[in-house]
Ligand code: HEM
């Protein structure tokens with residue numbers, strides 16, 4: 006036992022009568038393993054036979070499962086469907102394959118465990134443990150090898166080898182790291198500061214790609230908008246799929262018509278057209294589309310972490326983990342009465358980054 | 363039953379007739395067994411017999427909680443098998459295609475090859491959906507298994523010397539499992555997983571100084587680019603699995619080197635291991651258990667749909683579904699993001715510091731795992747215990763550790779629940795703002811409540827153990843003393859049951875053990891800051907410790923009619939001398 010390792014102070018307890026302490030051991034003695042109690046199958050041949058049959062039945066279940074799987078794999082139509090009470094409509098093919106595989110695996114598993122529990126020996130065996138630490142002899146031997154190795158290397162006498170080898174070992178991985186880190190991607194440059202919006206680009210409905218007449222935007226209506234040339238047919242024709250995705254990720258805008266008397270910010274009205282205002286739809290938290298607009302409250306809600314922006318207050322954050330207001334896109338109308346951008350965004354859209362300021 | 367034990371029948375008869383005891387397999391056990399030819403062949407080349415002798419007789423203790431690690435191990439194997447199958451059909455590319463498979467609602471829709479191939483696996487490859495579901499369910503089971511296994515190791519103190527290294531390996535494995543799961547979840551490029559990647563880009567971008575560079579390097583340019591899925595794919599099928607398998611191997615080798623821990627009980631000491639031999643019992647049980655885990659995973663995969671990516675549609679950066687949650691193991695991190703208030707972001711000298719984002723993402727995981735990894739070393743520093751421990755603690759016997767673990771779990775649950783705050787709000791018609799504020803408060807309150815409650819609970823359980831040892835179990839028999847007093851006869855515990863309740867070490871705080879340090883003149887010595895901290899922590903751990911009953915205490919309880927000197931003194935429970943022997947019937951209660 007480990008008693009001898011215990012600090013001696015542990016033993017006395019002021020609460021106890023001194024005489025009781027003297028006569029009795031400090032701790033209870035280990036009574037050793039309790040007597041083995043035989044199981045039914047150990048003493049009753051009938052019970053053992055029953056257990057044997059149960060094990061065989063489970064293994065047979067596995068065989069049946071395997072066969073059902075094979076038959077189903079080749080014979081059932083992959084599109085076959087079935088109705089199960091309580092679950093609803095299901096893919097018959099998938100369910101039969103899954104259940105038969107479950108039987109095929111589970112039969113073996115439960116069979117083996119049942120076999121071990123009922124028929125294999127259940128007397129516990131004791132194995133000795135030895136301390137993890139090596140015997141002193143091994144430690145001394147190892148120390149001697151290390152010492153003679155160190156001496157044989159002559160590093161103690163020729164420190165310059167040690168130093169130069171250290172420097173070389175310290176540096177050799179740098180080319181590898183530089184290669185991979187340096188070539189993984191381009192530097193961000195100005196990309197995070199800019200979108201595809203430019204002065205004069207029409208606001209197009211996402212996904213149809215049709216322009217929007219200011220007069221068609223009724224009070225309270227909402228449009229999801231992309232810049233002209235970056236949505237619909239022209240985009241499919243002129244942009245790669247990658248460019249199209251990037252445009253969607255950065256340029257998406259939500260357009261709403263508010264009653265100007267509800268709006269609290271003059272700048273917001275100035276950047277809009279008769280209460281029609283456009284805001285970046287990329288959440289300033291970590292970039293989900295801020296897609297849920299509540300008409301009555303004029304709140305924009307981001308479904309990812311529930312940041313809430315108030316449309317009547319220049320899309321300021323009124324709740325949730327985002328800090329910054331959604332950037333506003335200045336808009337105006339062109340000669341034909343369509344909404345167009347009056348400028349690009351005047352600050353970076355989307356999640357914060359360190360150097361954005 | 364033990365009456366006919368003299369005439370062995372059934373399985374016992376085989377065993378006792380064999381001199382080899384546990385290894386009896388045939389009835390002709392008396393002829394000495396020979397190795398089969400293939401084993402002899404390999405023995406002559408690599409010494410197989412030596413290894414078999416060492417391995418096959420290794421003893422494994424039995425306890426249901428030891429299966430949790432096995433659940434993790436087996437579900438990892440299932441992930442490896444099914445994942446390899448998936449690579450045969452999955453196309454890790456963000457190249458654009460028009461879907462033309464057999465799922466009618468998406469016919470003609472533009473999408474990435476990754477998403478299209480996931481649809482093919484689900485609808486056009488025979489049994490492909492089953493493999494996908496097996497893969498995803500096994501992944502979830504893997505992470506649940508690891509988490510419960512870790513909890514078992516923590517609450518039983520199995521991380522103590524000499525197993526600290528394995529605790530560290532296990533902790534790293536659990537982190538890798540989460541990373542592996544996240545990477546896999548991102549591969550199909552459906553709307554939900556794409557939203558997860560979008561958030562990941564946002565996290566990385568929030569890192570001070572290097573954020574935008576890191577994002578551009580990882581994504582090969584601006585979000586989303588066309589590199590992230592191929593890169594996550596290589597991480598998911600090569601880099602992380604290689605690390606997982608390598609570390610897992612080290613983990614298992616160390617388990618064999620240390621031999622398994624065991625729960626306390628009669629005959630179990632720090633110098634032995636009591637249980638069943640690998641051959642044949644443990645082989646059948648553990649091997650069978652693999653098939654059980656696989657079978658149950660198949661059953662769930664057959665009946666419960668997971669990640670039906672065709673419902674969500676292909677990823678489109680302008681779309682999002684309300685109520686989008688990641689897989690459960692990421693909930694705590696996503697929950698933390700929901701709770702961190704926006705004012706944690708500020709600008710200084712033209713630079714933006716988004717503590718609201720990177721605290722909950724980039725910092726949270728490494729921080730949590732650093733604490734997990736440090737814990738055994740911290741506890742060891744406090745206890746100063748240099749001994750090897752192979753007997754597990756019953757969680758109640760380490761009340762402060764158990765309370766620390768429970769508080770950590772309470773924080774975890776608050777964060778995880780915060781991740782579903784929108785769903786809770788809708789289900790129960792609550793305001794999401796109120797809920798968020800409630801969860802923010804709970805983050806601090808939950809551990810403050812949990813700690814003392816759990817600690818008290820452990821201490822009461824320890825007291826109950828003491829009571830049981832000192833006064834035995836109630837028999838329901840009422841006896842009248844000659845003085846006319848009535849009391850209930852209590853039956854003393856048999857020595858085996860008792861030993862389990864009294865075997866643990868006394869533990870006392872440093873302040874009680876070492877007193878006030880003085881020099882040789884009896885003058886108080888100044889304590890170093892480190893030592894003071896250690897003493898304070900030791901007090902924190904052990905000052906309310908309930909010590910195990912000693913033989914002297916038990917004797918006192920039996921001999922004194924009144925024993926109010928004893929700690930948990932109830933009045934009528936001491937047995938008058940002479941009644942002590944009533945009804946001791948060892949072993950009969952075990953059946
Ligand atoms: C060991 C732990 C592993 C975990 C926790 C894990 C987790 C996941 C998860 C959650 C998914 C999403 C599945 C879905 O579509 O619903 C996934 C997909 C995938 N995994 Fe794994 N995986 C593991 C190992 C592997 C390995 C070893 C491979 C290949 C060698 C692999 C190959 C794949 C492939 C190709 C996919 C995409 C196919 C699809 O989503 O249908 N996985 N993984």
Ligand code: FES
Nearest residue numbers: 288290291307310
């Ligand atoms: S991404 Fe909008 S709240 Fe997090």
